[in-house]
Amino acid sequence: MVTLVLAFLVAPVLIVVVESFNGVDYLAFPLEGWSLRHYERFLGDASWLEATALSARIALVASAVATVVGTAAAWGLARFAGRGRSAAFALLYSPIVVPVIVLAMSYYFLFADLRLIGRWAAIAVAYSVMGVPYVLVSVTGALQRLDPELENAARTLGAGIARTLLRVTLPQLASAVLAGALFAFVIAFDEAVVILFVSGGDSVTLARKLWDSVRYDLTPTLAVAGTVLICVCVALFLLSEAAGALLGRRERR
Amino acid sequence: MTTRTPAPGPPRGGPGGERRRRGRPRLRRPAFAAVALGLPVAVMLAVYAWPVGAMLVRSVTEPEPGLSNLVRAVTDPTILHVLWVTVRMAAEVAVVSVLLGFPVAYFLATSPPRRARVLLLLVVIPFWTSVLVRSFAWIVLLGDGGLVTRLLHPLTGDGRGLLYGEGAVVVALTHILLPFPVLIIKAALDRIDGSLTRAARTLGAGPLRAFALVYLPLAAPATAGGGVLVFVIGLGFYVTPALVGGPKESTIAVVIARSVQETFDWGMAATLATLLLLLAVGLALAVRRLTAVKGAVAP
Amino acid sequence: MTDQVAFDGVHKWYGDVPVVHDLTLGVGAGEFLTLLGPSGSGKTTTLRVLAGLEAVTSGEIRLAGRTITDEAPERRNIGLVFQNYALFPHMTVAQNVAFPLRARRAAGIGARVDRALEMTRLTALRERYPRQLSGGQQQRVALARAFVFDPAVLLMDEPLGALDRNLRDHMRLELKALQRRVGATVVYVTHDQEEALAMSDRVGVMHRGVLQQTASPEEIYERPVNSFVARFLGQSVCLPATRVERAEHTVLRVEGVTGPILVDRDNDTCEDLSGEFMIRPERLRIAGRRPAPSGVNAVRCVVEARVYLGARTEVRLRAEAGAPLQVTVPTGEGGALTEGSAHWLSWTPADGRFLTRVV
Ligand SMILES: Nc1ncnc2c1ncn2[C@@H]1O[C@H](COP(=O)(O)OP(=O)(O)OP(=O)(O)O)[C@@H](O)[C@H]1O
Ligand SMILES: [Mg+2]
Numbered sequence: 047m048v049t050l051v052l053a054f055l056v057a058p059v060l061i062v063v064v065e066s067f068n069g070v071d072y073l074a075f076p077l078e079g080w081s082l083r084h085y086e087r088f089l090g091d092a093s094w095l096e097a098t099a100l101s102a103r104i105a106l107v108a109s110a111v112a113t114v115v116g117t118a119a120a121w122g123l124a125r126f127a128g129r130g131r132s133a134a135f136a137l138l139y140s141p142i143v144v145p146v147i148v149l150a151m152s153y154y155f156l157f158a159d160l161r162l163i164g165r166w167a168a169i170a171v172a173y174s175v176m177g178v179p180y181v182l183v184s185v186t187g188a189l190q191r192l193d194p195e196l197e198n199a200a201r202t203l204g205a206g207i208a209r210t211l212l213r214v215t216l217p218q219l220a221s222a223v224l225a226g227a228l229f230a231f232v233i234a235f236d237e238a239v240v241i242l243f244v245s246g247g248d249s250v251t252l253a254r255k256l257w258d259s260v261r262y263d264l265t266p267t268l269a270v271a272g273t274v275l276i277c278v279c280v281a282l283f284l285l286s287e288a289a290g291a292l293l294g295r296r297e298r299r
Numbered sequence: 300m301t302t303r304t305p306a307p308g309p310p311r312g313g314p315g316g317e318r319r320r321r322g323r324p325r326l327r328r329p330a331f332a333a334v335a336l337g338l339p340v341a342v343m344l345a346v347y348a349w350p351v352g353a354m355l356v357r358s359v360t361e362p363e364p365g366l367s368n369l370v371r372a373v374t375d376p377t378i379l380h381v382l383w384v385t386v387r388m389a390a391e392v393a394v395v396s397v398l399l400g401f402p403v404a405y406f407l408a409t410s411p412p413r414r415a416r417v418l419l420l421l422v423v424i425p426f427w428t429s430v431l432v433r434s435f436a437w438i439v440l441l442g443d444g445g446l447v448t449r450l451l452h453p454l455t456g457d458g459r460g461l462l463y464g465e466g467a468v469v470v471a472l473t474h475i476l477l478p479f480p481v482l483i484i485k486a487a488l489d490r491i492d493g494s495l496t497r498a499a500r501t502l503g504a505g506p507l508r509a510f511a512l513v514y515l516p517l518a519a520p521a522t523a524g525g526g527v528l529v530f531v532i533g534l535g536f537y538v539t540p541a542l543v544g545g546p547k548e549s550t551i552a553v554v555i556a557r558s559v560q561e562t563f564d565w566g567m568a569a570t571l572a573t574l575l576l577l578l579a580v581g582l583a584l585a586v587r588r589l590t591a592v593k594g595a596v597a598p
Numbered sequence: 599m600t601d602q603v604a605f606d607g608v609h610k611w612y613g614d615v616p617v618v619h620d621l622t623l624g625v626g627a628g629e630f631l632t633l634l635g636p637s638g639s640g641k642t643t644t645l646r647v648l649a650g651l652e653a654v655t656s657g658e659i660r661l662a663g664r665t666i667t668d669e670a671p672e673r674r675n676i677g678l679v680f681q682n683y684a685l686f687p688h689m690t691v692a693q694n695v696a697f698p699l700r701a702r703r704a705a706g707i708g709a710r711v712d713r714a715l716e717m718t719r720l721t722a723l724r725e726r727y728p729r730q731l732s733g734g735q736q737q738r739v740a741l742a743r744a745f746v747f748d749p750a751v752l753l754m755d756e757p758l759g760a761l762d763r764n765l766r767d768h769m770r771l772e773l774k775a776l777q778r779r780v781g782a783t784v785v786y787v788t789h790d791q792e793e794a795l796a797m798s799d800r801v802g803v804m805h806r807g808v809l810q811q812t813a814s815p816e817e818i819y820e821r822p823v824n825s826f827v828a829r830f831l832g833q834s835v836c837l838p839a840t841r842v843e844r845a846e847h848t849v850l851r852v853e854g855v856t857g858p859i860l861v862d863r864d865n866d867t868c869e870d871l872s873g874e875f876m877i878r879p880e881r882l883r884i885a886g887r888r889p890a891p892s893g894v895n896a897v898r899c900v901v902e903a904r905v906y907l908g909a910r911t912e913v914r915l916r917a918e919a920g921a922p923l924q925v926t927v928p929t930g931e932g933g934a935l936t937e938g939s940a941h942w943l944s945w946t947p948a949d950g951r952f953l954t955r956v957v
Contacts, residue, residue: 058436122336145535152350199684203698236429272432
């Protein structure tokens with residue numbers, strides 16, 4: 047039973063990868079011959095490559111913004127005891143709860159009013175909002191395991207706030223910050239709802255292009271693009287696991 | 300030798316009393332923490348609360364101020380039907396996800412750590428895989444002539460796939476959302492002290508009774524929490540219903556998108572989005588109470 | 599003498615709970631002062647206020663003549679050894695010790711770190727991480743890190759609390775030797791009265807946020823100012839009493855004791871008419887018959903129980919009129935003190951004290 051469920055989880059992902067090596071020009075499973083022709087087609091098509099590059103660029107910026115905002119907020123929440131703390135938490139955490147379609151509409155209206163539709167930087171900022179809760183949760187967890195007395199120790203030893211945060215607090219949060227950053231990147235990299243509303247004609251990300259082809263032509267080149275998405279995300283996941291283990295060992299020493 | 304009278308109480312006047320409330324320390328941690336929290340909050344207010352708030356406002360101002368959209372939404376039979384279909388499908392997905400997810404979580408939680416880590420990858424890798432790609436996979440599998448269709452052929456007796464029907468949406472959504480309950484329930488099961496069931500056994504409970512009386516009650520909140528979470532996410536899902544569902548399976552999200560992009564009925568879209576948002580937030584609060592773990596949603 | 603550290607009417611409240619009340623205290627340069635008191639009496643809070651980790655509610659703190667009440671902790675030049683050591687887990691021993699010097703952009707960091715590690719005998723461990731050290735070694739790193747930058751005062755919050763008995767006795771000697779060598783001014787916090795008496799130039803006893811008495815170890819043991827201090831330090835017999843007369847001697851009526859009890863006038867520091875009579879058990883003499891009466895207090899009592907404590911045996915007695923008393927005899931002596939046997943306890947007026955009652 048468990049084996050079946052696990053197979054149910056993994057098989058569709060594998061099938062997309064296998065499909066990308068299809069030997070014919072239409073979707074067929076089981077495969078009718080193997081070939082790399084769809085990879086050639088994908089790599090030979092500037093629009094797919096541009097879409098991939100745009101996705102990466104947007105995800106990079108979104109992840110950077112989310113990481114800075116989320117990390118600062120996590121530290122602030124951990125150290126701030128005054129009024130408004132729980133309201134602040136609700137604000138920072140809630141994007142995880144808000145249905146993406148609601149966010150998509152909100153940004154569509156906003157971008158339409160401000161003539162930002164299709165601007166990649168604006169899209170990146172919108173995506174960063176979706177990444178903030180994940181960074182927040184990840185870093186908050188690490189902060190709870192951190193001895194707050196360490197910061198006090200650094201202060202009495204003559205380090206100002208900036209130095210304390212940089213040399214004492216941050217190094218110990220590194221793996222949590224990285225995990226949050228990677229997650230924020232992945233979310234932005236394969237986000238497929240908001241982009242349908244705000245890409246206009248100019249900002250065609252990989253997910254947007256995939257959507258269009260799923261909707262309108264359904265060719266095996268799609269499977270190649272899907273494989274690229276899978277590989278990027280899984281590679282980042284494995285990277286975060288490895289980095290987490292490595293940094294975690296250093297932190298735990 | 301210094302001697303003090305032993306009367307700890309509020310300073311009654313005197314130099315101490317007068318000097319109370321004198322100079323506050325400058326930029327100390329509390330103040331700095333307020334800044335560290337205040338800046339992110341300001342950013343989120345500007346780039347998140349503002350657009351969402353404006354959208355909410357739109358639901359009662361467009362096309363004219365008032366509750367006309369809401370009235371229309373709750374009286375229009377097509378919209379009511381959409382709401383019903385959405386809730387029904389989300390509930391089906393939630394139930395199936397929990398039924399499939401609990402055994403997997405239990406298996407992972409009781410496996411030796413090394414094996415559990417490897418098996419966990421099988422849950423987490425799909426979780427990290429694009430929703431779009433996974434929906435696409437189901438189009439391949441469930442389409443006419445797709446693998447599943449052909450495997451089911453002896454049963455169904457015709458070559459028509461499940462694609463573009465409610466079954467397809469439920470299967471694909473279950474696949475997409477299943478990792479959530481698995482991860483949440485596993486996290487809860489990991490926290491259950493194994494010695495508790497052993498203790499119950501030594502107190503004379505059989506394995507089934509021990510499981511039912513000790514393990515299940517401890518696992519119940521997270522299980523319910525996982526189910527509600529799937530339900531909430533399912534309610535607002537757009538990509539999968541839009542791709543693998545047919546016109547009869549339009550969900551709220553699909554109708555919202557159509558209102559925005561095709562019929563330009565922005566007020567109605569905003570109203571439906573508001574309803575969806577309220578539902579999601581309300582249920583999410585319920586989940587938080589159930590699981591009482593803020594981080595449970597994150598992997 | 600100008601004090602190295604001076605608290606002047608310091609109050610500290612947490613919300614509307616007073617935790618430190620009207621603290622006025624001076625610590626001389628090179629002095630070793632210990633704050634002693636029960637759990638929750640405000641010792642840690644006093645150190646944290648001095649180090650700048652908590653803001654005072656009112657009052658003033660001076661360090662080497664400079665007012666530091668509102669100064670940020672990193673500008674105070676105070677070394678603090680935390681109870682859990684608070685070593686930076688991601689830095690080696692040497693990096694931990696170098697941290698305060700780096701923060702100050704000091705000159706000759708390497709040499710100063712080397713010297714501090716040498717003094718704390720950590721040279722061989724310099725490249726280790728805190729988690730690879732034993733509790734005693736971690737304690738020494740915390741200490742080295744706190745004095746390497748020559749702070750104006752060194753604060754230690756139960757630095758030996760986490761160590762086992764033997765190591766604690768050993769570290770106590772090392773710590774004291776180090777303090778002498780460096781000539782540091784130290785404010786030390788402990789639960790352990792033996793530690794306090796053995797190490798300190800002066801001991802301050804705190805109770806419910808109030809500094810009750812500050813004095814040399816001998817003075818505070820021999821001449822406690824109130825019954826709390828008397829009870830808190832060492833063994834004592836304390837009995838409720840009222841002053842009947844104050845002439846050449848103070849004449850007391852002690853609860854549970856028949857007949858008047860005499861106390862030297864100098865030993866009567868009670869501010870009220872009623873207070874507590876106090877005597878240390880080692881001042882009580884025990885005899886089979888009533889001692890010569892002149893100017894000696896004597897009470898007839900019966901042995902209730904004996905508690906074997908290794909080198910000593912504690913004998914609990916009850917006076918005829920009901921007062922609980924106790925003496926301590928070296929084990930092997932006092933064979934006549936069998937349970938139920940009657941004896942006379944006696945002492946001179948110079949041995950007893952009449953104190954203000956503080957509970
Ligand atoms: N942050 C705080 N908020 C509120 N009350 C506090 C806080 N810190 C300490 N207290 C209270 O102040 C009182 C004194 O605490 P403090 O830590 O100074 O005691 P202590 O003498 O060091 O005790 P111990 O020997 O147990 O360490 C206690 O009653 C404690 O509950
Ligand atoms: Mg303390």
